[in-house]
Amino acid sequence: MSNTDDHVPQPEPKTLLLVDGSSYLYRAFHAMPDLRAVPGDPASAATGAIRGMINMMQKLRKDVRADYAACIFDAPGGTFRDELYPEYKATRSPMPPDLRTQIDPIHEVVRLLGWKVLNVPGVEADDVIGTLACLGTRHGMRTIISSGDKDLSQLVNESVTVIDTMNDRRRDVAGVEAEFGVPPRLMVDYQTLVGDTVDNVPGVNKVGPKTAVKLLQEWGSVDNLVANADKVKGAVGENLRKALDWLPKGRALVTIRTDCDLKDHIPGFPALEDIVINGQDSEKLKEFYERYGFKGLVKQLETHDVPPELLEEHQSRKKVGPGERQPAGLFDEPDLSGPSQVTNLQYDTVFTWEAFDTWLARIEAAPLVALDTETNSLDEMRADIVGLSFSTEPGVACYIPLGHNYPDAPEQLPLEEVLAKLKPWLENPEKHKLGQHVKYDRHVFANHGIEVRGYVHDTMLQSYVLEVHKPHGLASLAERHLGRTGIDYETIAGKGVHQITFNQVSIDKAAEYSCEDSDQTIDVHRVLWPRLEQDSKLKFIYDLEIRSSEALYRIERNGVLIDGTELERQSKDLGHRIVQLERDAHELAGQPFNLGSPKQLGEILFVKLGLPVVKKTASGAPSTDEEVLEKLADDYPLPAKVLEHRSLAKLKGTYTDKLAQLAHPRTGRVHTHYAQAVAVTGRLSSNDPNLQNIPVRTAEGRRVREAFIAPAGHRIASADYSQIELRIMAHISEDEALLRAFRENIDVHRATASEVFGVPVEQVSSEQRRYAKVINFGLIYGMSSFGLARNLGIENAAAKSYIDRYFQRYPGVKTYMDETRLAAKSRGYVETVFGRRLYLPEINSPNGPRRGSAERQAINAPMQGTAADLIKLSMVKVQETLDREQRRTKMIMQVHDELVFEVPEDEVDWLKAEIPRLMASVAELQVPLLAEIGVGANWEEAH
Template sequence: MSEPEHPKTLLLVDGSSYLYRAFHAMPDLRAVPGDPASPATGAIRGMINMMQKLRKDVRADYAACVFDAPGKTFRDDLYPDYKANRSPMPDDLRAQIEPIHEVVRLLGWKVLNVPGVEADDVIGTLSCLASDRGVRTVISSGDKDLSQLVNEQVTVIDTMNDKVRDLAGVEAEFGVPPRLMVDYQALVGDSVDNVPGVDKVGPKTAVKLLQEYGSLDALIERAAEVKGAVGENLRRALEWLPKGRALLTIRKDCDLAGHIPGLPGLDDIVIGGQDVERLKVFYDQYGFKGLVKQLEQHEVPPELIEEQRSKKKVGPGPGTGGLFDEPDLSGLSKVTNLQYETLLTWEQFDAWLPRIEAAPLVALDTETSSLDEMRAEIVGLSFSIEPGVAAYVPLAHSYAGAPEQLPREPVLARLKPWLEDAGRPKLGQHVKYDRHVFANHGIEARGYAHDTMLQSYVLEVHKPHGLASLAERHLGRSGIDFETIAGKGAHQIPFQQVPIDKAAEYSCEDSDQTLDVHLALWPKLERDARLRYIYDLEMRSSEALYRIERNGVLIDAGQLSRQSHELGQRIMQLEQEAHELAGQPFNLGSPKQIGEIFFGKLGLPVVKKTASGAPSTDEEVLEKLAEDYPLPAKILEHRGLSKLKGTYTDKLAQLAHPRTGRVHTHYAQAVAVTGRLSSNDPNLQNIPVKTAEGRRIREAFVAPPGHAIASADYSQIELRIMAHLSEDPALLRAFTEGLDVHRATASEVFGVAPDQVTSEQRRYAKVINFGLIYGMSSFGLARNLGIETKAAAAYIDRYFQRYPGVKHYMDETRASAKERGFVETVFGRRLYLPEINSPNGPRRGGAERAAINAPMQGTAADLIKLSMVRIQDLLDAQGRGTRMIMQVHDELVFEVPEAEVEWVRTEIPRVMAGVAELRVPLLAEIGVGPNWEQAH
């Protein structure tokens, strides 16, 4: 008996919704990167990404992408003020409309834009036509208006927000079924399209009215029954409501015959294939080199396509990791070109080991039991010795029916001489993690010459650095997702339970792609001496950070426990005091209850409102109110102490490693665009130090017996860098002569002799000095100092009069950034600014502020990394017992044997001050104590 046919599917894309989303989601890309005069391409690229993903996710027989046509529609005739409030389309987006239409056609979609009606009307007509022919319709859009089209055969999906609006989904989201959505919209109105509803009737009231009366028509008939203000407003709107509903109703009877010749059938919108040759030309024209590579890689000879169709499985066969369980033409080139092996016997391993040892560069990938590098154990290893050639050694897969594997420790013992040989070049993706994993098995892996994650970080800091992103971007290769082989969420299995054939393919692909990405990126670094210098610095920093992470820091668990108890007592006391001030108990963590007490009961002034119009009680509001009222101050203190307790005093001791008794943070090296490091599990860089309670937490970071803690940091490093970059004579003189730079600035700005500067004037000058580095406006400065905006603007003007070099540097840097698309640190690190020419004012303003600050932050990051590397080299060369245990912003923290304390006091500041020669001297200061806090 033949299987029943599945109903055919029509896929309709709300192209107008898509292109606005693409425009606002993507950075300000240009056909020639960094050239603001070249065509904008962000919306085009975003549209391509979205259309490709949708086609992959939704199988369809028919498809069309529908756009709004230019010019008026019937709704404008019905209501001249329709959409009157809408802003004009940005020029950069308008210029991308025609190319978007073109590329969507080349991708195989029918493109429709019908004059006189909107895209929604075309979608409504086609969905109705499909339903009449038993064809189900999937509409892809973020526009809630299309919910009125939903029925048993029509579903709306919002891929950006993972929403499915079917019959149940619409009712769950809006409170009414799809058949009542137009009535609901008519009552609520549509501010975006300038269609008024009933005054003061919001979503909840509209749902309540429709549930009670059944429909808008019934409600209109019985409007006299509706009581209160709602009833009065409803009755005032009775004459308007029919027209409002007509404006919001999507048509299902548009004349499309001139646009789809095959109507009333659907044959003219059968989904088509890509026009590969013309796509290549298009992608090349708009600078999408990665997409060109992707097209070229997936070109497959016709005879191989036929072979793929006729076989369920293709590839090298069992034990090699090249199995595909169902036809997949997109991956065919991979299957036919790759030589992946799975090493299950000593004979296979012994055949591969000489190949590994003889290879000039080996890409290496570890598969492990955990993402925690200090606890992870090796489950398997893969090696790639040339593009397309890789092997996987499973060592600890443990699931029912798993084949016999080589024993882990003997295999690692055989590999150890090669792994520990610094003269055998190795390559990895995030090698610091792999080094920890090998160290967990007693192996000090050496000879890592390259890290593709760091290559990407140096070359393209503003882009993702994960292997999947790199492979797709630079090779046009898509890989196996981890969730595909291991599941996701609560159902995800550990890697040791992943079937070996799947694990082999996954791991071999990782090491193979790592080698392939390296071959694409390394020539770019070799061609640019300054970027090569930064890459070498990052590689050496990775080594120093591995040592710091491995060392860890000793924590006094008893002290943390006592602090937690004390904080808990104070938190309870604050809660009680807050209840007394409020005159009733309430939840200090509930914005709703706080709002009711602040504004309903106590009548405190409303500082600002939320998007929904309710008075806000966010942190900024609390801080403002706390200046005049005691209750907000209590709540702020309660929140601060609760965060300290929950984040640090309760948890730090729990994070100590059971084997070492120490806390081992993880330093993320390829995250911040400025080159700074971030710390997590635990985050040691966010421990608050402005309060006594915050500083006490650092007292729990202690030295073991016979040792001390030393803390060294740069003094006013970013201001010194500003002096170097701006070459401002007054600023250079202040640092060269060793003056108090804030006092010197106060003297210049306030026009008094340095010895006449008051503490308040120095404080103002300090805020101005650091504020201008971060692009602070006169409004921000006024708020920070608690003064009028005019006064703050006058201070800034006076500052620039006295330090014209700083003003010149800022103006020149902004102009250069707009022209080049990036700025650089003193040492050559590039800091890209994709939004520097954005038509979006706030985005462009943010990029301009970053252009000023990034060279200073980035240079400070380079300096601390240089110090870290130089100091580690010195410690190793002299065989010192001193160990680096933390890096926090511009600070390095050490665990020092008592016998080396004086050496550290002298040598560490000397090394840090001497890592680079700027136009002003670098100054590093150091303190020593039994714990981190007392070392300051």
């Protein structure tokens, strides 16, 4: 007889969300820049941890649905563990003063955001969390603990999971065992054996994670291990027996309590109704935000004060599409200076020619149209169009599906016919277009034989110019400037190995997603463009970026021809060299070992050979990083061999083995991607493959450039600026001695050596010139006397003397550096010669190393940024000249201060005369710009 109750659906268990507030606030403090209630005033209240905490709590609330929730902090004062073991946590550094002052405000704002806040005197946060998690299990709840603390793994069971949102780590039962090698039920035993260095709790001497796992697998538990301690052999057994008296106390210290009495802090305890998650107190939140200078959050409240449950439902969707390379960051401050006025959306899906003609007429009549492609690949050279969306005003957009081919997909308009009808508008430069990362879309259209013209705006580049230090993806821009959020790409396509390509996404979902892309793009533009128009310098930089995007599209499209046979030959040679270096290293070590294993290398260097330990890793082991090996290589042969082995192995794996494989099957060329909106200095980033990091200081690295060749009847030409950053330094600092050296075309390094060493220019030795060159470039990058001493292999006192003499001879440079630091501290940014703003969030940080790094960046960034502006100006001017004169010469690469060309032999003489002239004329500085050019059969020969 069947039981009908078996078929009654069971209700979903409720969710209890427990936040390790102490873990959160430290993360917020260390992750955020040095924000102040009064920006730029180091004497005003620190607010970075508060701001980070708000972002983290808001994000967690959006990401995790919960019925009950609490944020738990450590209370000041001792606990039972301090009484049990006075040395508990004795090695921990005191809380930074700037964090201590933010604790109370953090508690306050977390409460205002709707969370129950718990900080129980005499009880650690972990124990409160353990008690509530255990209680949640007894009430049949699913418990989620949000923390980066691995100790909480001992609480995990089938109904309790720990999530680490900062590292995207999930510790469920399987996750704990995969990470630590033991199931959650043995985590207390594991921690008892290993100890806890953070809390100063000893374990068994020299028993690390691997040994602890091995012991527990063999004996099943610490209790059984202790009972059989006399049977454990070797040093492990000896150390175990020495620790037998300690282990019960150690176990008590690492065990999280689950039986705390919380009735004085949670009314109705052990019931949990008092920690139900609440709505935020908007009125008091506004007062709080105003008090601490969070203007963006105030505007967010004023314009978007909606019920939290509706806000969460809407904001749980974020867009990440093919054109975006940078997702929004957790710690971005929203700036809702131009909130969207969109209230109703009109999104059309075009299936008929009648609907197409209606939209084409609207597009042709609009003064500016946002355009977005949906494709089947992120590789812009291989991507095919699946659909197109257009928006003529915020809230109004259409999607034209063209290549969705999943089962039962509706009939769509034919791709080639649609593109043929759109082509006149797309290729008309008078029809103004807008996009988000338009370079990608230009490639996609080019794959279909269409050269789009009339792209006058790119919201990604608008953001890059206005707020270089923030993310520039569309989702981040829409949320930051409009208070709008959208559909996450993974929501419609899935994630990981289960993610489908866009042509398999249902048209109804694809239409909403793509229309939203174009709609938000034109909406963001209406906020950002007026800000650029109001600042002539930033408008100039934005115009330069737009024109650079055009030139870079052409460079990427051209690609560079690669000699696969030459690379194969180099790979074989490198392979032989690598094998021989490995043999040499084994001979020097007196035994074979894995050169790629830091542990084995460390044992050989520091245990067997007894080499001095230069520095240690975070875990306390002797470091074998490149800096350490370079220092040791001055005196010992084995580290030198290991360094050479690493260098050649990287060269082989990154370039000689792979470059030819990256050639496009249609063109036979390598097409790098230049990321334009990444580096804060304005420099470009090359990837897939990276052509800017070939190690040309070595003969083997330079040889790789021999594989970059010209086709028959052509040559490779390389043009680069000579000593560009030193020339910029002379211009910016207005130092008379530096200006004179460049104006009179004197070797600047000889001139510096003459000044520093007090000898006539003609008597400067090659060694003195080498020293002067290191000083010239070192000071540009903020090198200290210690760094100079190490670089030159001299005493610190001598290096300091050289720097002092340098500044005596070049007082203008010293004045520039001092004034730049002060200006950066006051404004929070520095500028290039042309007005590009380079923000320095850490310039007033209380953290000494961070502040020092920002001060060095303040000195160098204007020069590096100005150099980036100059090469972009050159790139644009050269491309425009090539087009105007209808030359067959092609720009094929941009590498820092260098432009590389593929030039027909009958245009070589023109190029050698004209390109240096064009590059020298793009700007008028107080010193002449000098561009030098070389020509050869390959890239290396052109140098």
